[in-house]
Amino acid sequence: MRYRIGVAGFSHETVSFWPGVTSLDDFELTSVYGEDIIEKGRDTNSCIGGFIEVCEKEEAEMVPIVVGSGGATATVADEVYDHYVPLIVEGFRKEKDHLDGILLSLHGAMATESRTDPETDAVRALRKAVGYDIPIMVTLDLHGNKDEALLKEATAVFGFHSSPHIDQAETGRRAARCMFKTLRGEVKPISAIKKPGIVVPSVFSATTISPAKDLITRLKEWMTKPGVIDVTVLFGFAWADVHNLGMSVIAVTDNEPALAKEIVNDLSELAWEHRGMLTGMGNKSLYSLEKGVKTAIEKAKTASKPIVILDHADRTNDTTFIIRELLKQRAENAAVPMIYDPPSAQKCVEAGRGAKIELEIGASTGWRDGGKFRVRAEVLWAGHAKYTGTGPMTINREVDLGLSAIIQVGGLWIQLVSRQHSLIDADPMERFGYDPLSFEIIVSKSKTHFRAVYEELGEEIIIVDAPGQCPADLSHFEYKHAPEGLYSTMRK
Numbered sequence: 001m002r003y004r005i006g007v008a009g010f011s012h013e014t015v016s017f018w019p020g021v022t023s024l025d026d027f028e029l030t031s032v033y034g035e036d037i038i039e040k041g042r043d044t045n046s047c048i049g050g051f052i053e054v055c056e057k058e059e060a061e062m063v064p065i066v067v068g069s070g071g072a073t074a075t076v077a078d079e080v081y082d083h084y085v086p087l088i089v090e091g092f093r094k095e096k097d098h099l100d101g102i103l104l105s106l107h108g109a110m111a112t113e114s115r116t117d118p119e120t121d122a123v124r125a126l127r128k129a130v131g132y133d134i135p136i137m138v139t140l141d142l143h144g145n146k147d148e149a150l151l152k153e154a155t156a157v158f159g160f161h162s163s164p165h166i167d168q169a170e171t172g173r174r175a176a177r178c179m180f181k182t183l184r185g186e187v188k189p190i191s192a193i194k195k196p197g198i199v200v201p202s203v204f205s206a207t208t209i210s211p212a213k214d215l216i217t218r219l220k221e222w223m224t225k226p227g228v229i230d231v232t233v234l235f236g237f238a239w240a241d242v243h244n245l246g247m248s249v250i251a252v253t254d255n256e257p258a259l260a261k262e263i264v265n266d267l268s269e270l271a272w273e274h275r276g277m278l279t280g281m282g283n284k285s286l287y288s289l290e291k292g293v294k295t296a297i298e299k300a301k302t303a304s305k306p307i308v309i310l311d312h313a314d315r316t317n318d319t320t321f322i323i324r325e326l327l328k329q330r331a332e333n334a335a336v337p338m339i340y341d342p343p344s345a346q347k348c349v350e351a352g353r354g355a356k357i358e359l360e361i362g363a364s365t366g367w368r369d370g371g372k373f374r375v376r377a378e379v380l381w382a383g384h385a386k387y388t389g390t391g392p393m394t395i396n397r398e399v400d401l402g403l404s405a406i407i408q409v410g411g412l413w414i415q416l417v418s419r420q421h422s423l424i425d426a427d428p429m430e431r432f433g434y435d436p437l438s439f440e441i442i443v444s445k446s447k448t449h450f451r452a453v454y455e456e457l458g459e460e461i462i463i464v465d466a467p468g469q470c471p472a473d474l475s476h477f478e479y480k481h482a483p484e485g486l487y488s489t490m491r492k
């Protein structure tokens with residue numbers, strides 16, 4: 001039989017303490033509607049890409065509504081929820097008599113002005129419209145904060161297994177495969193969820209290193225056991241001030257509730273054993289700003305590959321703490337790619353290649369950003385930067401950096417861009433004729449995604465806990481909605 005499957009997405013990773021809101025205009029920059037979802041999503045490493053692949057293999061007809069996403073920024077404006085959720089709900093309500101199932105790509109760490117779990121609210125609204133007979137499979141980012149409320153509404157929930165998120169399409173495929181097995185009556189998904197009560201700053205959720213790696217290894221062992229459909233560990237998102245903040249473990253079994261409970265208990269216990277490393281309280285791999293930059297410069301002198309400085313706390317890709325410190329300590333041949341600064345990029349484009357100009361770079365938010373930094377720069381390249389990604393996460397995706405420039409400031413090679421992206425692969429250098437291996441130091445403001453490329457490309461990764469919007473030390477912030485008693489660096 002030819003199944004008809006609804007496809008939609010709604011996602012954002014919310015930093016609650018960030019001043020202001022993320023508006024509908026911000027979402028609309030990248031949102032995709034209707035059939036475009038299939039055309040643009042096919043063969044991409046996204047959950048939507050995974051949904052499409054399995055649906056096409058099954059020769060199912062897809063009913064795509066909208067995929068709205070707004071990145072990782074300030075609290076989402078209510079107008080955003082009020083735009084996308086009714087579109088999705090009404091879109092599927094109209095189709096419900098001819099719809100067999102719904103695949104939803106959510107994030108799991110969205111908060112709006114008036115909702116601390118807008119994603120669960122959205123699935124609940126959808127259930128009201130289409131009822132509980134239609135399976136709804138939900139995919140989540142590994143950094144979602146979720147609880148049992150979502151499991152009551154969704155048929156099953158599937159999260160990424162990797163940070164770097166190189167398995168987004170595979171997560172979509174896991175959800176879609178479970179959808180078709182469920183529709184054919186081959187399985188009956190029953191889930192359990194447990195929250196171990198730990199708040200993990202994202203820098204400690206890298207699944208290529210322990211202890212996050214050990215949790216994923218154990219998860220994969222459970223995945224091979226009979227009766228197990230799927231297992232997810234959500235590391236949570238530490239800077240979303242929400243009532244369901246923190247890690248969660250989810251197991252989906254084929255109608256075996258006791259087995260699902262056993263799995264989530266086991267993984268929660270393992271997470272609890274590693275709570276020190278996961279929260280940063282027992283983690284010795286963090287450097288202070290001054291010490292981290294000094295160590296990188298020293299190690300770069302004898303390293304055969306670039307030393308990577310990870311400025312993990314920078315969420316805007318424009319804080320100036322590391323740039324200032326590198327210049328202060330007279331770093332040589334250091335690359336600082338993907339600094340978000342549209343006005344400076346435009347000035348460079350107007351001045352042209354070879355020009356020597358004064359700029360005030362970075363620090364667009366005025367919030368924990370280090371302040372604008374005045375530099376005298378030589379313009380090495382300037383123009384509209386646009387390319388098709390070749391990295392593991394950006395493969396086949398159009399990357400549009402807007403007006404951009406590459407400037408030389410002392411020993412620093414700095415790239416200025418007009419769209420928010422962090423350095424996760426080699427494209428931002430290679431696509432402009434620069435070999436990343438030719439630099440002694442490379443600064444990334446990614447959290448874990450850069451590891452897919454830079455663990456191999458770099459000699460060593462130095463994690464610097466510079467001030468910034470999302471530092472590992474959560475005691476800088478005043479949480480209002482987070483529950484009491486969590487194991488974390490939050491203020492008690």
Ligand SMILES: [Zn+2]
Nearest residue numbers: 141142143165
């Ligand atoms: Zn994530």
